Amino acid sequence: METVVQLVLNALHATSLYALVALGLTLILGVLDIADFAQGALYMVGAYVAYYATSGLGLSFFLALPLAMAVGSLLAMTNYVAVYRPLRRFSGATTFIAALGLLLILQNLALLFFGADFRLVRAPFAGVRFGVLGATWTGYQVFIASSVAVLLLLTWLFLKLTPIGKRLRAVSQNRKGALVVGLDPFRVELVAFALAGALAGAAGTLASGVNAFDPSIAAIVVITAFAIVLFAGMGRVPGAILGALHVGLAETLTGGLVNTQYAELTAFVLMIVVLLFRPRGLFGAQEAKL
Amino acid sequence: MRWSLVWLVLGAAAAIAAPHVFDSLTARHLLVLIAINVILVSSLDLLIGGAGLLSLGHAGFMGVGAYASALLVKAGWAFPLGIVAALVAAAVAGLVVGVPALRLKGHYFSVVTFIVGIIITILMTNMVDLTRGPMGLTGIPFARLELFGWEHTFRTIIEKVGYYYLTLVFVALALLLRWRLGRSRFGRALAAIKGDENLAESVGIATYRTKVTAFVIAAAVAGVAGALYAHYAVFLSPDSFTFVDSFDLFVMNLLGGAGTVLGPVVGPTFLVVVSSLLRNLSPALSHVVYGVILIVVIVVLPSGIVGGVRNVAARLQGGAGRGRAGDAEAGSGSGQRAG
Numbered sequence: 001m002e003t004v005v006q007l008v009l010n011a012l013h014a015t016s017l018y019a020l021v022a023l024g025l026t027l028i029l030g031v032l033d034i035a036d037f038a039q040g041a042l043y044m045v046g047a048y049v050a051y052y053a054t055s056g057l058g059l060s061f062f063l064a065l066p067l068a069m070a071v072g073s074l075l076a077m078t079n080y081v082a083v084y085r086p087l088r089r090f091s092g093a094t095t096f097i098a099a100l101g102l103l104l105i106l107q108n109l110a111l112l113f114f115g116a117d118f119r120l121v122r123a124p125f126a127g128v129r130f131g132v133l134g135a136t137w138t139g140y141q142v143f144i145a146s147s148v149a150v151l152l153l154l155t156w157l158f159l160k161l162t163p164i165g166k167r168l169r170a171v172s173q174n175r176k177g178a179l180v181v182g183l184d185p186f187r188v189e190l191v192a193f194a195l196a197g198a199l200a201g202a203a204g205t206l207a208s209g210v211n212a213f214d215p216s217i218a219a220i221v222v223i224t225a226f227a228i229v230l231f232a233g234m235g236r237v238p239g240a241i242l243g244a245l246h247v248g249l250a251e252t253l254t255g256g257l258v259n260t261q262y263a264e265l266t267a268f269v270l271m272i273v274v275l276l277f278r279p280r281g282l283f284g285a286q287e288a289k290l
Numbered sequence: 291m292r293w294s295l296v297w298l299v300l301g302a303a304a305a306i307a308a309p310h311v312f313d314s315l316t317a318r319h320l321l322v323l324i325a326i327n328v329i330l331v332s333s334l335d336l337l338i339g340g341a342g343l344l345s346l347g348h349a350g351f352m353g354v355g356a357y358a359s360a361l362l363v364k365a366g367w368a369f370p371l372g373i374v375a376a377l378v379a380a381a382v383a384g385l386v387v388g389v390p391a392l393r394l395k396g397h398y399f400s401v402v403t404f405i406v407g408i409i410i411t412i413l414m415t416n417m418v419d420l421t422r423g424p425m426g427l428t429g430i431p432f433a434r435l436e437l438f439g440w441e442h443t444f445r446t447i448i449e450k451v452g453y454y455y456l457t458l459v460f461v462a463l464a465l466l467l468r469w470r471l472g473r474s475r476f477g478r479a480l481a482a483i484k485g486d487e488n489l490a491e492s493v494g495i496a497t498y499r500t501k502v503t504a505f506v507i508a509a510a511v512a513g514v515a516g517a518l519y520a521h522y523a524v525f526l527s528p529d530s531f532t533f534v535d536s537f538d539l540f541v542m543n544l545l546g547g548a549g550t551v552l553g554p555v556v557g558p559t560f561l562v563v564v565s566s567l568l569r570n571l572s573p574a575l576s577h578v579v580y581g582v583i584l585i586v587v588i589v590v591l592p593s594g595i596v597g598g599v600r601n602v603a604a605r606l607q608g609g610a611g612r613g614r615a616g617d618a619e620a621g622s623g624s625g626q627r628a629g
Contacts, residue, residue, distance in 0.1 A: 035401050086589060096397040097344065097544075098585050100404075100537060105581035111574040219533070227405055230398065262416065268409050275402065276390045 006135035007256040008249065013141045013210065015248025016148035020203035021225035022232070022240040023155065024196030029229065030172035031192040032088075037099040038079050039200045040222025041106035042072040046204025047213045048114055050121045061124050065147070065205050072201020073194045075106075080193040085186075103218060110215035123209030144206045151202055152241065155195065159237070164191050224264075227271040233281025242283060246270070301555070305458055309451045318450040320566055322522055325457040326515050327558035329464040331542045333511035336468055338540070339549030340477060341504050342484035344400040347387070347407030348512055348539050353414060353531030355380040355513025356520040357421055360430040363521070369433045373517045380513020381506050383410075388505035392498060395487075407536045414528035426527035433521040446522045457518055464511055469551060471507070480504055534577065538565075541584045547594025556595050 021043055028036045046068040053064035079102055087095050128139025159165040164187070170178040171188045179185060203221075207213070224247070232243025247267045255263030274282050309318050330352060337343040355376030363372040391402045414421050421427055433444040433453065444453040471477045479500045482490035491497045520526055538561070546557025561580075568576035591598045 033397075035397050083585060090588070090592075094588055096400050097540065098588055100346070101581040101584040101588075103581075104534070104537065105578050108574040108577040108581070112572065112578070223405060223408060226401060230401065265409060265412055268405055271405065272390055272402075275394065 005133045007252050009137050011249045011252035013144040015244050016145050017203045017207050019241045019244035020199045022228045022244050024199040025229050026240045027192050027196050035096045037222050038102035040218040042197050042200035043204035043221050044218035046072050046201035047208035050205040050208040051119045068201040068205040069198040072197040076193040076197025107215050107218045118212040118214050120212045121208040224267045227267040231271040231274050233283045239283040322454050324559050324562045325461050326519050328461050329515040332464045332468045332554035333508040334543050335554050336508045341480040346404035346536050349531045349535035350407040350410035351380045351509040351512040352516035354383045355516030359517035360520040363431050376513040376517035377510045381510035384506040384509025388502045392501045407533045411528050411532050430524040545587050547596035550596040553596045
């Protein structure tokens with residue numbers, strides 16, 4: 001019983017990090033129909049920003065978090081302006097290939113500049129421990145889960161309440177209609193990338209304190225996050241979060257109760273099973289809606 | 291027609307003469323790699339150039355064939371039977387993957403094949419009892435052929451020319467298969483699916499079954515290439531069949547020109563040479579360059595080197611008719627609107 005509680009607690013922070021990346025992917029898929037695998041590289045860059053900001057510049061971890069979000073955001077916008085926008089006359093498949101190209105470029109540039117050594121950032125609140133039903137939750141895990149909750153809430157408020165958020169939803173629900181009433185797609189798309197980049201950067205920074213990372217984390221994270229998006233179904237924000245919850249739990253429970261080697265397969269197996277019986281995904285609507 | 295025959299003879303002569311012109315061990319090693327990659331890319335081109343199916347897990351099927359043949363020949367099977375086993379194993383894997391994946395359209399199909407490629411690598415890494423996992427499979431027998439009393443063992447570590455010619459036979463078969471399929475009823479059905487899947491369905495083409503068939507054929511050929519690789523390198527590890535390798539094959543196909551006859555030859559030749567030069571400098575750098583080449587090709591040269599050259603030639607001749615036919619056949623970039 002205690003191990004199960006412990007595993008669920010562990011799953012909670014793993015899940016919350018996937019949720020951020022999956023949400024960013026969903027936003028971009030909704031607005032532009034691009035499977036932006038380069039988001040994984042932004043996650044990785046977020047982790048390295050945290051590493052160099054804290055151990056190189058001696059900044060506090062709490063400063064590194066907004067810094068990583070800003071860097072992720074900037075990089076995502078650069079990708080959009082430099083690569084995706086010129087490619088917009090092509091299909092989703094072509095831009096997907098370009099996204100993989102970007103992932104490969106950024107991951108290997110990181111290998112050239114940051115090296116292949118595993119890094120781990122000194123996390124705040126590491127000494128704080130809470131007992132929950134006989135299991136322990138570290139202060140940092142609580143910090144991750146609550147930061148993610150705050151970020152998800154802010155994103156949701158942004159999409160629901162701000163004018164640009166409403167435009168973003170409009171473009172994602174009905175692109176043609178949104179263009180007809182005179183929305184500027186460029187600004188909306190740029191905002192979607194900026195938002196997704198910030199979320200990925202934040203996820204990378206938050207993860208850097210619990211999981212050792214090297215440049216290859218970029219591909220691993222985005223592949224799992226995309227499996228979550230496919231598993232949950234495109235386009236819905238709650239879907240991305242619920243999907244992350246399912247996959248995170250299943251992954252951690254497989255790892256803890258069955259075999260750690262096969263834990264990394266869980267997300268993919270879930271995805272394929274769902275696709276076989278429900279190609280729109282578990283929570284997928286007929287059309288993408290945010 | 292007569293010109294293409296001349297080109298064919300010249301190309302075959304060049305391929306046969308190549309190991310004697312470039313006679314260093316390194317150059318001959320690259321020639322074998324190019325030949326194996328030509329088989330892989332020509333099979334991938336059946337999907338990408340033929341049907342507009344952007345499959346991104348092709349190295350996985352190569353890996354299935356490689357391990358199947360390596361393990362069986364190691365267990366005492368004859369080399370030709372190993373090749374057949376590789377073909378069958380990869381075809382089965384292609385069927386298992388293709389049936390669910392081809393229910394999805396456009397880039398969702400690409401993403402799923404991409405993820406399946408990764409699953410195959412994870413399985414190879416984790417099934418340690420069978421594949422010896424990340425330690426790699428050693429002691430794979432050299433290819434050994436017996437024909438009417440003549441027998442030969444291809445000791446590829448010191449002698450590469452013989453194995454190169456053996457591979458060349460399979461290259462010829464793969465290119466012939468790709469060419470014949472492209473001109474068959476089946477190939478025209480694929481082309482119709484590439485153009486407009488709903489329209490193809492409405493004129494009575496069983497689109498799903500046609501796509502699954504193409505996927506299985508492509509996987510089977512990739513499996514044969516994997517077997518050829520296994521008995522050439524005589525060492526296998528999951529690292530040789532990762533999603534990066536699938537991606538490399540994809541870049542080779544797009545760069546050469548998807549849907550063109552020469553594309554599957556030009557792309558691998560160019561990229562194997564370039565990446566081996568770059569890898570001497572730094573492996574990470576070679577992947578950066580791969581990525582850049584890919585994006586530049588998509589933007590500037592959507593029909594690849596062969597398509598680009600053909601367009602330029604057509605424009606110089608002013609022969610609009612030929613040029614346009616070339617465009618229609620070569621236009622993988624424009625054909626990708628299908629998704």
